[in-house]
Amino acid sequence: MPPAIAAIEVDDADRALRRELYFFTLYRLLEAAMLVLVLFGPVADMLGPPRHDLLARAVALSYLFLATLLFLFGRRAGDLRGHALAGIATDLFFGFLAIHAVPAAGTGIALMLIFNVGAAALLLPARLGLGAALVAVLGIMVEYFWSTTLDESSRLLAEPIMFSIGYLAIATLTSILGRQMRSSYDLAERRGVETAQLTEVNELIIRRLRTGVLLVDGHNRVRLANEAATLLLGDAGDGHRDLGMALPELSKRLAAWREDGKADESPLQVAPDQPEVVPRFTRLLAGSDQTLVFLDDTSLVSRRAESMTLATLGRFSASLAHEIRNPLAAINYAVQLLEESDDVATADRRLLEIIRQQGVRMNGIVENVLGLARREPAKPDHVELVAFTRHFVDDYRAGHPLEDDTLRATATQPRIGTLIDPRQLHQVLTVLVHNALIYGRVAGEPARVGLHVHLDDHGHPVVDVVDRGPGIPERVAQQLFRPFFTTSGHGTGLGLYIARELCRANQAALDYVPLPAGGSCFRIRLSGPALKKAPD
Structure with a gap:
C-alpha cells in the first residue's frame, strides 16, 4: 500500500x-x-x-x-x-x-x-x-x-x-x-489518493512523451502543452497563447480538420531549427470544443523505420552471406593454387593478386555481416582496463606489423577496474585502432595512435582512442556510426556501427570527440563508477 x-x-x-x-x-x-x-x-x-x-x-x-x-x-x-x-x-x-x-x-x-x-x-x-x-x-x-x-x-x-x-x-x-x-x-x-497518484503518473507520462501534445480550446488558445510540444513551440506554448500566432500553419490545418474532419498529415516544419512533425487531431470528449493535437517527430518515425529495415536487412544479409561464403572459399582456394603454379605468366599473376585481395575484402564483408546479424549477448566480467589496454597493444603489434607507425597505451591511474565483456571490448578496440592507423595519419607521415585510460568527472571509466591525423569533417562525423556509411572505396561501413552496438550491449557509449589541436578521438564511456578492485 x-x-x-x-x-x-x-x-x-x-x-x-x-x-x-x-x-x-x-x-x-x-x-x-x-x-x-x-x-x-x-x-x-x-x-x-x-x-x-x-x-x-x-x-x-x-x-x-x-x-x-x-x-x-x-x-x-x-x-x-x-x-x-x-x-x-x-x-x-x-x-x-x-x-x-x-x-x-x-x-x-x-x-x-x-x-x-x-x-x-x-x-x-x-x-x-x-x-x-x-x-x-x-x-x-x-x-x-x-x-x-x-x-x-x-x-x-x-x-x-x-x-x-x-x-x-x-x-x-x-x-x-x-x-x-x-x-x-x-x-x-x-x-481519491489513488486517483490523484494516477493523475500525477499520467501527467508525468504525457510530459515525458517524445510526441508533442497540445490541448487547444474552441477559441484556438493553447491551454496545455507537454515538454516535447513546448520545445517545438518555444515561448508561444506557455500559458493561454493563441495557436494562430504561435503556429499559423498548424492553426490552419486544425481549422480545416474542424470543418471537414480530414487532417493533412504531411510533415510540417514548425520552426527553422526544429525537426519536422506530423500533426494529428482528436477531440478531447464527444461534443467538446477542445482538441488534442499530437505532433509526431518525423525523425523518430524515420529512426524506427530504419531500425526495422536494418533488422530485416540483417536477417536477409546473414542468409545471403552464408550462401556467398562457400563459393568465395572455393575462389580463394583456386587462386591460392594458381599462385603456386609455375605455368601462370608473370602478367597474369597481377590479376591473381587482385582476385585474392578482393576475395579477402569480400570475406571481411561477410564476417562483418554475420557478426552484425548473429551478435552474441554481452557476458560482463571484471576487467582491469590499464592492464587490458597494454595487453591489447602488445597483441595488436604481434599480429599487425606497424613498421613506422606507433601504438601505445597510457593511463592516469595505475589501476582502473570496470565490468564489461572483455572479448567484445577487444573487438571494439580492434576496429577503432585499425581505423585510426589507416585514416588517422597525415599524408607522408607515420600514424601515431594512443589508447588513454582515465576517469571522467563522475568517476566513470573512459577509454580514448586518439590519433594525430587530419580529423574528420563535421558533416562526415554526423554519419560515422550509420550502417554501410563509408568514405573509403575499400570499407564496408559496418565497423563503427558494430563497435557502437557492442558498446551499447555493455551499457557503454561510443562517441566521436573532435580535438581542438587536430586529430580524432573515439571515446568509450563505460557505465557505473570504476571498481575499486578488479583482477589482473
Missing part, C-alpha cells in the same frame, strides 16, 4: 460526520430551549407544577447554557469523539434530572432523548455508542424506581422498558450506519 494511502487514519474518516455533529448540537440547543419554554413559558400552567421547582429551573437554565456552548464550539472542535461524548453525557444527565423534576413532561423528554442516543451512536465507535445506550437504559430505569420510591407514580414499568428497548435499538442501527459512513468515507479517501 502506498504511504499516502496508508496514512489515512480513522480520525480522518470522522471528518465525514462533522455535518451530523453540527445538526446534533443544533438539536440539543432546540431541546434545551423547549425545556426552558416549558418551565418559563405560557405552557407552564398547562403541565402543572413541577415536582421540584428549583431543581427544574436550575436544570433547564444549566442545560441551555451548556447546549449553547456545545453548539458554538461544536464546528471548531478538533476531537469529534470527545465532543460527542461530552454532548451525550450532558443530554443524559440533564435529561433524566428534568424527567424527575418535571414528571408531566417526562414522557416527551424521554422520547426526545432517543434522537440523542442515536446521534451519539452514529458519531461514536460501536462500543462507545452502545455504552451510551446502556447508560440511557440505566438512567431511565433508575429514575423510574427513584420516582416510585419517593411517591406513588402513575407510570407503568412497561414505559421505561419500551424506552430502554428503543434506546438500544436506535443505538444499534445508527452505530451500523456510522460504521458504514466511515468505511465509505475511508474508501472514498483511498480512491
Whole structure:
C-alpha cells in the first residue's frame, strides 16, 4: 500500500460526520430551549407544577447554557469523539434530572432523548455508542424506581422498558450506519489518493512523451502543452497563447480538420531549427470544443523505420552471406593454387593478386555481416582496463606489423577496474585502432595512435582512442556510426556501427570527440563508477 494511502487514519474518516455533529448540537440547543419554554413559558400552567421547582429551573437554565456552548464550539472542535461524548453525557444527565423534576413532561423528554442516543451512536465507535445506550437504559430505569420510591407514580414499568428497548435499538442501527459512513468515507479517501497518484503518473507520462501534445480550446488558445510540444513551440506554448500566432500553419490545418474532419498529415516544419512533425487531431470528449493535437517527430518515425529495415536487412544479409561464403572459399582456394603454379605468366599473376585481395575484402564483408546479424549477448566480467589496454597493444603489434607507425597505451591511474565483456571490448578496440592507423595519419607521415585510460568527472571509466591525423569533417562525423556509411572505396561501413552496438550491449557509449589541436578521438564511456578492485 502506498504511504499516502496508508496514512489515512480513522480520525480522518470522522471528518465525514462533522455535518451530523453540527445538526446534533443544533438539536440539543432546540431541546434545551423547549425545556426552558416549558418551565418559563405560557405552557407552564398547562403541565402543572413541577415536582421540584428549583431543581427544574436550575436544570433547564444549566442545560441551555451548556447546549449553547456545545453548539458554538461544536464546528471548531478538533476531537469529534470527545465532543460527542461530552454532548451525550450532558443530554443524559440533564435529561433524566428534568424527567424527575418535571414528571408531566417526562414522557416527551424521554422520547426526545432517543434522537440523542442515536446521534451519539452514529458519531461514536460501536462500543462507545452502545455504552451510551446502556447508560440511557440505566438512567431511565433508575429514575423510574427513584420516582416510585419517593411517591406513588402513575407510570407503568412497561414505559421505561419500551424506552430502554428503543434506546438500544436506535443505538444499534445508527452505530451500523456510522460504521458504514466511515468505511465509505475511508474508501472514498483511498480512491481519491489513488486517483490523484494516477493523475500525477499520467501527467508525468504525457510530459515525458517524445510526441508533442497540445490541448487547444474552441477559441484556438493553447491551454496545455507537454515538454516535447513546448520545445517545438518555444515561448508561444506557455500559458493561454493563441495557436494562430504561435503556429499559423498548424492553426490552419486544425481549422480545416474542424470543418471537414480530414487532417493533412504531411510533415510540417514548425520552426527553422526544429525537426519536422506530423500533426494529428482528436477531440478531447464527444461534443467538446477542445482538441488534442499530437505532433509526431518525423525523425523518430524515420529512426524506427530504419531500425526495422536494418533488422530485416540483417536477417536477409546473414542468409545471403552464408550462401556467398562457400563459393568465395572455393575462389580463394583456386587462386591460392594458381599462385603456386609455375605455368601462370608473370602478367597474369597481377590479376591473381587482385582476385585474392578482393576475395579477402569480400570475406571481411561477410564476417562483418554475420557478426552484425548473429551478435552474441554481452557476458560482463571484471576487467582491469590499464592492464587490458597494454595487453591489447602488445597483441595488436604481434599480429599487425606497424613498421613506422606507433601504438601505445597510457593511463592516469595505475589501476582502473570496470565490468564489461572483455572479448567484445577487444573487438571494439580492434576496429577503432585499425581505423585510426589507416585514416588517422597525415599524408607522408607515420600514424601515431594512443589508447588513454582515465576517469571522467563522475568517476566513470573512459577509454580514448586518439590519433594525430587530419580529423574528420563535421558533416562526415554526423554519419560515422550509420550502417554501410563509408568514405573509403575499400570499407564496408559496418565497423563503427558494430563497435557502437557492442558498446551499447555493455551499457557503454561510443562517441566521436573532435580535438581542438587536430586529430580524432573515439571515446568509450563505460557505465557505473570504476571498481575499486578488479583482477589482473
